[in-house]
Amino acid sequence: MATTDNEHLVQSEDPDHPANLIPRLCRQFYTLGWVTGTGGGTSIRKDEHIYIAPSGVQKELIKSENMFVLSWPTPKYPPEARKYIRKPQDLKPSACTPLFLAAFERGALCSIHTHSQWAVLVTLLVEKLHGKDACFEISNIEQIKGIPKGPGKGMLGFHDTLRIPIIENTPFEEDLTEWLEKAMEQYPDTYAVLVRRHGIYVWGDTPAKAKTQCESLDYLFQLAVEMHRLGLPWM
Amino acid sequence: MATTDNEHLVQSEDPDHPANLIPRLCRQFYTLGWVTGTGGGTSIRKDEHIYIAPSGVQKELIKSENMFVLSWPTPKYPPEARKYIRKPQDLKPSACTPLFLAAFERGALCSIHTHSQWAVLVTLLVEKLHGKDACFEISNIEQIKGIPKGPGKGMLGFHDTLRIPIIENTPFEEDLTEWLEKAMEQYPDTYAVLVRRHGIYVWGDTPAKAKTQCESLDYLFQLAVEMHRLGLPWM
């Protein structure tokens, strides 16, 4: 199959080339407990190419040659219409693909999906405290300043309220796309969407921003759970 | 002793050869706190050979040359009947051996035993909440999809209920075998059995599947304990 060629797309000596950076990020996320048991995923856009880690593999062992590459732009649906220019044999494309593409359509250059337990617990606590329609809200914590106010709007301030929308999980990951996009429309400034009982999607204007925003959010979710346990309010 | 020879069985340049993979997995499990203090163990079947990490050693320091090798198939009992074709001097075979063999008899290619504290806590919480005959049950958590529905049946879905049987601990690890096998018969679809106040046995159709299923289960046990603390039900 022609699409399994294009080895040159995943061969680079630049440690920040997507084919090298995605494996490095996945190893780091594994250590943080975000992508345990093959869960989660990462995708980076570089010029006219989208690089995506494969589905169902041990994330800490991913190599450059395991990358799927799509030609950008590419249709989100149906899967057969996606313009793969590199498909590693014996590997399956990530079920997160259309969700990552939704972020790229909004200008992101990197999109990360984790199963962080802090994210999952926060979705459950918000539901218990405020119901299914509530988003996660926190303010007056310094780490909030690690999250943008919105595209082109600078970073949130200490007294601003960080709001992350929460969507319900669906049996098939692909089916989340519709709800993810609705949340993106309803919260046009957000760079992340929580998925109840599942995890989180985070994206960024650059790979470094997506990764550090993911870290700042996870820090805030962990802190929020600990605060709740200690009877300390989030707002 | 003839059985101490066969050095070639544990010498390979393939990082995924059992004699290399078991030490690597043990180091990883040590870091996760699963095999601290010489606890736990790992075994892999490759064709007509069973590789087993030795008993009572520091798991993060295990080397290829420390591996015991059995000829497969081999009797589970009595220990003297087991067909060792490699026995490292000064090391003792793992007390988990018959339990690992029980998994291999059911088609597994890898079996892992950990003393994960989350597994132990879950066995205690289930007993407290539902009594000694109850199994661990959880549903509607994305990570459940990392566990098979049963041999040849695909993976569990988000709305499915994951059930892991729990057996009582015995003073001698070998004596668990009978109860492990009863649980395997009672729960023919399970790939894991919890041992109350002790830990868990997990197996898989491949070493990678055994390891990632072990990770997904541990994720779920940790999440379940945290959910319980926050007053969030598992079902």
Place this chain on the structure above:
Amino acid sequence: MATTDNEHLVQSEDPDHPANLIPRLCRQFYTLGWVTGTGGGTSIRKDEHIYIAPSGVQKELIKSENMFVLSWPTPKYPPEARKYIRKPQDLKPSACTPLFLAAFERGALCSIHTHSQWAVLVTLLVEKLHGKDACFEISNIEQIKGIPKGPGKGMLGFHDTLRIPIIENTPFEEDLTEWLEKAMEQYPDTYAVLVRRHGIYVWGDTPAKAKTQCESLDYLFQLAVEMHRLGLPWM
């Protein structure tokens, strides 16, 4: 710009040279969860030079060539008056700069800022238990002996009370300087100031002391949170 030269200031084969030590400390602090998401910072004075990690970068990836270097002594304010003798292009000086300088003015040779969650939780618990004017107090814990009694006064004893002042956070990090200095005056023996909902500033007579004091304090904050959860008093 002349100030981007002076490459020799950040080139040394000595692993304890500030240009090498700051990146190593930042990697270590990242692993401890203290500087996640570009938060936190570190600065070292060596003779007539102040080395400072840049703002807004991934702390685990900082390299020697990313260091800002100031000529010491240097004015804290206004920023334009600070005597930079090395400014890496495309990087911004740390917003912690005047806070670090305040510690250097009091004789410190190293100053560390972390967003440790234990520090943040302790500031919230103290406020809840004792009000906004209270400092953090703990006694009769061995690790207290890792903290100095005050400049030139030796280390705290087991029965001594460790007191760490807490200041309120401000929207702009630089604006903390005034409050940090007031706390330094009010608590002339302290080597650390907590910042509510933000983190901590710790300094020391040497880089090693600043780092180990930061570790001892974080140990005590974590222990204090766990003690509070278990109904065990701090005094």
Place this chain on the structure above:
Amino acid sequence: MATTDNEHLVQSEDPDHPANLIPRLCRQFYTLGWVTGTGGGTSIRKDEHIYIAPSGVQKELIKSENMFVLSWPTPKYPPEARKYIRKPQDLKPSACTPLFLAAFERGALCSIHTHSQWAVLVTLLVEKLHGKDACFEISNIEQIKGIPKGPGKGMLGFHDTLRIPIIENTPFEEDLTEWLEKAMEQYPDTYAVLVRRHGIYVWGDTPAKAKTQCESLDYLFQLAVEMHRLGLPWM
């Protein structure tokens, strides 16, 4: 000073030589949070030599050449009477020295001191639940089997009760020796003594046994704290 010579005592290519093993163990213990902020220590006896890590240094950075070496046997008191045959310049001997020697006098070949928070919390919980004279007791947990029943008596069984005595802390570490030895006499089978609000001393018949017993105990202390939080009794 003659005692600073004897470089050959700390130069060996054997990774398990005390001069290499102590630094490796200290790095490992640092990662586990047991010797943060220069706390804790480790000592190994090899034939007629006692190797001891120095006082007040960053434990993850200790090198072979930092080792103190005593000629064995040696008096515990007064400090001046101890027969140092190697004293690194600019370093201080560990305040744990007489406590380590007390273990060596009882046949141990390795003694470890940690400030593990789980150990500290257990000493506080035991006092709260059962008073100052109570020891820590737990039974029916598999990991108990990692602890010896007593010298020459084999390992504890699953249904046995593990008992670890607890002594009160003293302002000067050396002054603990008297109480440590009283606890050793009162509990002649123990391989460990907890120190309230401080940490634990663990020793073993070999360095590997001391280290794995220390791990098993810490596992049990952590589990005990978590069980207490979940309302699960230790006995």
